[in-house]
Amino acid sequence: MTSAIHEGLVPGSIPVGRDAPAPARRNKIEVVELTARYGNREAITGVTLSIPARTVTAIIGPSGCGKSTLLRCLNRLHEATPGAGVSGRILLDGRDLRAEDPIVVRRRVGMVFQRPNPFPTMSVRDNVLAGFRLTGVRPRSPEEVVERALRRAALWNEVKDALDRPGTSLSGGQQQRLCIARALAVEPEVLLMDEPCSALDPVATARIEELVREVAPEVTVVMVTHNMQQAARVSERTAFLYLGRLVEVGDTATIFTRPAERLTEEYITGRFG
Amino acid sequence: MNGRAEERDPAIRRFRRRRLADRVFLVLTVASVGVVLAPLVAVVGSVVARGAAAVTPEFLVSVSRPVGEPGGGIGHALAGSALLVGSALAVAGPFGIAAGLFLAGTRRNRIAWAVRASADVLTGVPSIVVGVFAYAVLVVPLRHFSGLAGTLALAVLMWPLIARATEEVVRMVPRELSEAGLALGARNWRVALRVVVPAAFPGIGAALIGAASRAAGETAPLMFTAFGSPFLALDPTEPVAAVPLVIFNYAVSPYDDWRRQAWAAALVLCVLVLAGNLVSRSLIARRAPR
Amino acid sequence: MTRRVTSDTAFQGVLVFAGVGGLALLGGIAWVVGTMSEDAFRHVGFWRFLVGTTWDPVAGEFGAWPALLGTLLTSALALVLALPLGFAVAVFLNEVAPARLASPLSALVDLLAAVPSVIYGLWGLFVLAPAVRDHVQPALQAVLPDLPFFRGPPLGVGVLCAGVLLAVMVLPVVTSVAREVLRALPDSFREAALALGATRFEVVRRVLFPAARSGLLGAGVLGLGRALGETMAVTMVIGNRHDVPDSLFAPGYTLAAVIANEFSEAFSPLYLSALAGLAAVLMGTTLILNAGARLLVLHARGRWS
Numbered sequence A: 001m002t003s004a005i006h007e008g009l010v011p012g013s014i015p016v017g018r019d020a021p022a023p024a025r026r027n028k029i030e031v032v033e034l035t036a037r038y039g040n041r042e043a044i045t046g047v048t049l050s051i052p053a054r055t056v057t058a059i060i061g062p063s064g065c066g067k068s069t070l071l072r073c074l075n076r077l078h079e080a081t082p083g084a085g086v087s088g089r090i091l092l093d094g095r096d097l098r099a100e101d102p103i104v105v106r107r108r109v110g111m112v113f114q115r116p117n118p119f120p121t122m123s124v125r126d127n128v129l130a131g132f133r134l135t136g137v138r139p140r141s142p143e144e145v146v147e148r149a150l151r152r153a154a155l156w157n158e159v160k161d162a163l164d165r166p167g168t169s170l171s172g173g174q175q176q177r178l179c180i181a182r183a184l185a186v187e188p189e190v191l192l193m194d195e196p197c198s199a200l201d202p203v204a205t206a207r208i209e210e211l212v213r214e215v216a217p218e219v220t221v222v223m224v225t226h227n228m229q230q231a232a233r234v235s236e237r238t239a240f241l242y243l244g245r246l247v248e249v250g251d252t253a254t255i256f257t258r259p260a261e262r263l264t265e266e267y268i269t270g271r272f273g
Numbered sequence B: 001m002n003g004r005a006e007e008r009d010p011a012i013r014r015f016r017r018r019r020l021a022d023r024v025f026l027v028l029t030v031a032s033v034g035v036v037l038a039p040l041v042a043v044v045g046s047v048v049a050r051g052a053a054a055v056t057p058e059f060l061v062s063v064s065r066p067v068g069e070p071g072g073g074i075g076h077a078l079a080g081s082a083l084l085v086g087s088a089l090a091v092a093g094p095f096g097i098a099a100g101l102f103l104a105g106t107r108r109n110r111i112a113w114a115v116r117a118s119a120d121v122l123t124g125v126p127s128i129v130v131g132v133f134a135y136a137v138l139v140v141p142l143r144h145f146s147g148l149a150g151t152l153a154l155a156v157l158m159w160p161l162i163a164r165a166t167e168e169v170v171r172m173v174p175r176e177l178s179e180a181g182l183a184l185g186a187r188n189w190r191v192a193l194r195v196v197v198p199a200a201f202p203g204i205g206a207a208l209i210g211a212a213s214r215a216a217g218e219t220a221p222l223m224f225t226a227f228g229s230p231f232l233a234l235d236p237t238e239p240v241a242a243v244p245l246v247i248f249n250y251a252v253s254p255y256d257d258w259r260r261q262a263w264a265a266a267l268v269l270c271v272l273v274l275a276g277n278l279v280s281r282s283l284i285a286r287r288a289p290r
Numbered sequence C: 001m002t003r004r005v006t007s008d009t010a011f012q013g014v015l016v017f018a019g020v021g022g023l024a025l026l027g028g029i030a031w032v033v034g035t036m037s038e039d040a041f042r043h044v045g046f047w048r049f050l051v052g053t054t055w056d057p058v059a060g061e062f063g064a065w066p067a068l069l070g071t072l073l074t075s076a077l078a079l080v081l082a083l084p085l086g087f088a089v090a091v092f093l094n095e096v097a098p099a100r101l102a103s104p105l106s107a108l109v110d111l112l113a114a115v116p117s118v119i120y121g122l123w124g125l126f127v128l129a130p131a132v133r134d135h136v137q138p139a140l141q142a143v144l145p146d147l148p149f150f151r152g153p154p155l156g157v158g159v160l161c162a163g164v165l166l167a168v169m170v171l172p173v174v175t176s177v178a179r180e181v182l183r184a185l186p187d188s189f190r191e192a193a194l195a196l197g198a199t200r201f202e203v204v205r206r207v208l209f210p211a212a213r214s215g216l217l218g219a220g221v222l223g224l225g226r227a228l229g230e231t232m233a234v235t236m237v238i239g240n241r242h243d244v245p246d247s248l249f250a251p252g253y254t255l256a257a258v259i260a261n262e263f264s265e266a267f268s269p270l271y272l273s274a275l276a277g278l279a280a281v282l283m284g285t286t287l288i289l290n291a292g293a294r295l296l297v298l299h300a301r302g303r304w305s
């Protein structure tokens, strides 16, 4: 199997979670007292949260509650925003994210955005290989990487004859799966998804939910969603964020049937406001 | 961790190389800013250093003296420049503002497109060519160089600047404002002149000042229109002096005293033009937050 | 009711007139310069006018080639220097610097464009040219003694000096257009690349620059248009000689400089017409370049919205 470490994407000294022997529910990510700011405004405050390895964790909450911000802290993309600041700690496999170069972190923690954003100057193939191309790495067998990533993103059959077309020539749902393939191609350990289906129709949404469930045994997925049915359908764990604070986190089934907090119950039953 | 082993790991080497490239990139971009700003500092520094001593009140008000006679100044050129730029502004200002209003009010329209394009293209026409135009239109029929021709050349250069800047600031006036005026039953033109133009006024003022300070520094189009004059000549049908012409003529002259005066005149021009530029800029900045 | 229509129509008429007046102005300039130069083109022949190497007004010979070549050489030199610098500054201001630093710095860069051309000329003549003569040229000749385009006596004024000065003058244009083009690229490109583990350098080089290619080309062309038509500064440092320059340090001429120096002294109608011919060539070239550049930038700006 091709792995990031063998392609020379990340220094070998870093333990790769997938290859390490792990107890049934080891935590891939630990968020400890995390506070994130835009200028002086706190977008999330004192969030402490564990994300178990090889599961799908959903983050839900009303608009503006800080879901995207939390997610963007997990791959240190938040700090690329002008004026942004963070305090608190995030541990990836027990190691503080800040101890690593952000470019290494972002290799290990892939991301899919709300709106499909394939690179317009690149073909479908080059988009899948973008993680390599951007960083000047030559994968040993690019064709294999492309096929494997596109298969995992459930896109291979649709585009295998159109690999040289511009990535932007695909439909919206295909573009989003292309972005997923792009993120998966570098074999990340974690995949962050920020409302990946919000710009898509129900059929495209269903395909993406399906593929998320399929990659989950290999990759730890953290998915922000506005859609509670979606959280219930794809995730094993659910975290509920409200006004920048973590209200409750637990097994999805529990959160949706017997939430511990009034706020959570009101939110999931739609009696909110 | 074993350093030697790390050296040999290609992944780590590649990672280091990428990080190094990124640092080099950052250093180079910062350095490029330094390289670009160095000439600004050097030019302004030289002008101040070489010109400051000669800028006296007398220099500002007295007129040119023949070589060899002590004293002499640029009073005639300052007056001439003021005349040329002022009258050019009086022509190009109304025309430019009207054209800007036209462009702002007419979005998708062939004529508007053509006018906009021609304003942009006109901005790119070399100013010396505009000088040739003014020469043909006003110097040839009148049979001699004149302030009138210089005014025409400067006005042609200012018009597109004013038109495009006016269009931009008028576009930013909220639609509700003009609709409020129209809802009171006011006519279009009253709303335009009483509501829209005043609302956009700081921006339009900035455009006028910016265009005037640009024109004040123009030399090439005046060389064979206003031509220059050693006297305090304010008759627009006669050759008229201008500060940039004085700088050029004195700079390429063989006399040390004139060259010294060229630097002094350059300092005066620099102060005027940069002050105009800064005022224009601050007017724009003040409008921006709204 | 009728009056309302009339006064508003009249007002609109004034506005249209002002706008169309500008359009007519452009046409008028082209027409006037064209008619003026007709004589020379007819007398000398258009192609011979362009490629002739002798400029001898007394003998009635008018070859624009030395000035044309000088214009192209100095402008090319200016672009070679200004493009990388301008792009680097645009990248710094847009992609690297925090906003607090970027806006005062970009105001300073814009100030470069506000300094009048004649002041650059003055500085070029008395500061830059002596520096080229005493330091740059000896140093270059010492390092690379045998290159033909580094030959020649140290005069200071010449092609190199003019090119460097032009570079300074076109830098603000290149920088501000390049910034505009970079600003038009959506943040999603940057984020997508960063999220894949790209460094900032890799984001710029492999995502932003490829996506901004046509706009950056436009920035270059716009800078070129500015450099070709720049008059005073070049006139003061080019050396003013109707020769095809055989070295970077050789004196030469440019179209605009010839017009500036000789127009008011032209002693015959044909001479004047030949100078107008230079203006026509200059105007034609800059018109085409500017129109092309604006299309490129417009295209680049509209593309990602």
Ligand SMILES: Nc1ncnc2c1ncn2[C@@H]1O[C@H](COP(=O)(O)OP(=O)(O)OP(=O)(O)O)[C@@H](O)[C@H]1O
Pocket: A038, A042, A043, A061, A062, A063, A064, A065, A066, A067, A068, A069, A070, A081, A226
């Ligand atoms: N770039 C930014 N600059 C300043 N404030 C920001 C920025 N991005 C987000 N915010 C603020 O931070 C808070 C949290 O934003 P965030 O995008 O994380 O919310 P969200 O839960 O993802 O919302 P949504 O469901 O609408 O995507 C919001 O109040 C928002 O206004």
Ligand SMILES: [Mg+2]
Pocket: A067, A068, A069, A194
């Ligand atoms: Mg969000």
